[in-house]
Amino acid sequence: MKLLFVSTSVGPLGTGLGGGVELTLYNIAQQMIQRGHEVQIVAPAASTWDNLPLVQIPGNLQIIAQSQERTDPVMMPENSVLANMWDYARQVQADYDLIVNFAYDWLPFYLTPFFTRPIAHLVSMGSLNNALDKIIKQVAEHFPLTIGFHTQVQAATFALDAYSCLSNGIDLSLYRFCDRPKQQLAWLGRISPEKGLADAVAVAQITQIPLKIMGKIQDELYWQQICEKYPNDLFEYLGFLPTNEMQQVLRECRALLMTPHWVEAFGNVVIESLACGVPVISYRRGGPAEIIQDGKTGFLVEPDSISELVNATLRIDEIDRQTCRSSAEAQFSLEALGSRFEKWFKEILGNKHLRKLNMRY
Numbered sequence: 286m287k288l289l290f291v292s293t294s295v296g297p298l299g300t301g302l303g304g305g306v307e308l309t310l311y312n313i314a315q316q317m318i319q320r321g322h323e324v325q326i327v328a329p330a331a332s333t334w335d336n337l338p339l340v341q342i343p344g345n346l347q348i349i350a351q352s353q354e355r356t357d358p359v360m361m362p363e364n365s366v367l368a369n370m371w372d373y374a375r376q377v378q379a380d381y382d383l384i385v386n387f388a389y390d391w392l393p394f395y396l397t398p399f400f401t402r403p404i405a406h407l408v409s410m411g412s413l414n415n416a417l418d419k420i421i422k423q424v425a426e427h428f429p430l431t432i433g434f435h436t437q438v439q440a441a442t443f444a445l446d447a448y449s450c451l452s453n454g455i456d457l458s459l460y461r462f463c464d465r466p467k468q469q470l471a472w473l474g475r476i477s478p479e480k481g482l483a484d485a486v487a488v489a490q491i492t493q494i495p496l497k498i499m500g501k502i503q504d505e506l507y508w509q510q511i512c513e514k515y516p517n518d519l520f521e522y523l524g525f526l527p528t529n530e531m532q533q534v535l536r537e538c539r540a541l542l543m544t545p546h547w548v549e550a551f552g553n554v555v556i557e558s559l560a561c562g563v564p565v566i567s568y569r570r571g572g573p574a575e576i577i578q579d580g581k582t583g584f585l586v587e588p589d590s591i592s593e594l595v596n597a598t599l600r601i602d603e604i605d606r607q608t609c610r611s612s613a614e615a616q617f618s619l620e621a622l623g624s625r626f627e628k629w630f631k632e633i634l635g636n637k638h639l640r641k642l643n644m645r646y
């Protein structure tokens with residue numbers, strides 16, 4: 286297959302601004318190339334990936350969807366990099382079999398019927414905005430199968446009839462299994478209210494088990510409040526570390542605490558933890574509730590119940606760490622991810638009805 290990947294619009298690739306979807310795009314591109322397909326990536330200028338075929342497009346970045354209100358109108362900056370990337374895609378589309386959209390933005394969905402090639406849309410977050418929900422629903426109705434999510438619970442926030450579920454995956458060779466943890470817990474992620482770090486620190490205080498915190502501080506005020514409220518010898522903030530350094534700390538922890546206050550679309554940190562053999566204790570909410578096998582690879586507890594997080598932490602030795610690693614190998618390897626995406630792309634290309642729809646222009 287000849288594939289054109291059109292990137293997220295909130296940051297050049299390699300800057301981390303695109304969050305989890307940067308990693309996802311990178312992994313799928315590598316997998317498709319390894320499987321003999323041709324891949325070209327269209328991304329905002331100043332992208333730093335040097336080992337994948339990139340076309341760099343200038344223009345102004347989109348505002349991140351998480352910062353907008355549900356009822357906000359669609360916003361496009363002047364000289365929009367999103368619009369410029371999709372104008373490029375329009376010009377070259379005849380050279381490709383399939384276009385893949387990685388942006389969580391209104392425009393690519395609206396443009397779908399104007400293209401002569403099918404577009405596969407990977408939706409990387411739960412429902413956040415009414416205008417976007419509506420256009421996604423329209424594309425799902427006219428071009429069934431072309432809307433892809435990571436989890437069923439994420440898909441449910443859009444209430445569509447037809448869609449595809451792709452889960453996610455990571456390069457397991459980057460994570461080393463450890464079966465002799467230290468007396469410490471881990472918390473990973475962007476430090477901002479919806480990720481619920483304060484709950485994990487509360488667990489550390491009650492159990493008196495030190496907490497290792499890694500990730501980008503996105504909400505300074507929220508972080509300050511935690512530092513003022515809890516004794517600082519209880520937790521250690523290690524910063525936003527590259528994968529290798531992060532997993533060196535994570536792998537030696539008794540458990541990863543997941544405290545999402547929103548519907549996490551997937552939860553890459555959950556499969557990173559399992560890959561190290563570290564069980565995950567999480568609220569039964571969002572993607573983690575679909576990834577963790579309660580009692581086997583961790584525990585799922587009543588959302589927002591700190592006492593249940595504590596009880597699960599005290600029972601964590603019931604979980605076999607090798608089982609955690611094996612579950613990552615079975616479901617979340619790059620090969621498993623690549624197979625799911627290759628199957629999705631072939632389903633779309635193989636669908637005569639879809640092809641006829643796009644070819645009518």
Ligand code: HBI
Nearest residue numbers: 293303304306349350388389409
């Ligand atoms: N916001 N407007 C917009 N467009 C995106 O592509 C986007 C975003 N916010 C976050 C984001 N992408 C990714 O970091 C997550 O989907 C993973």
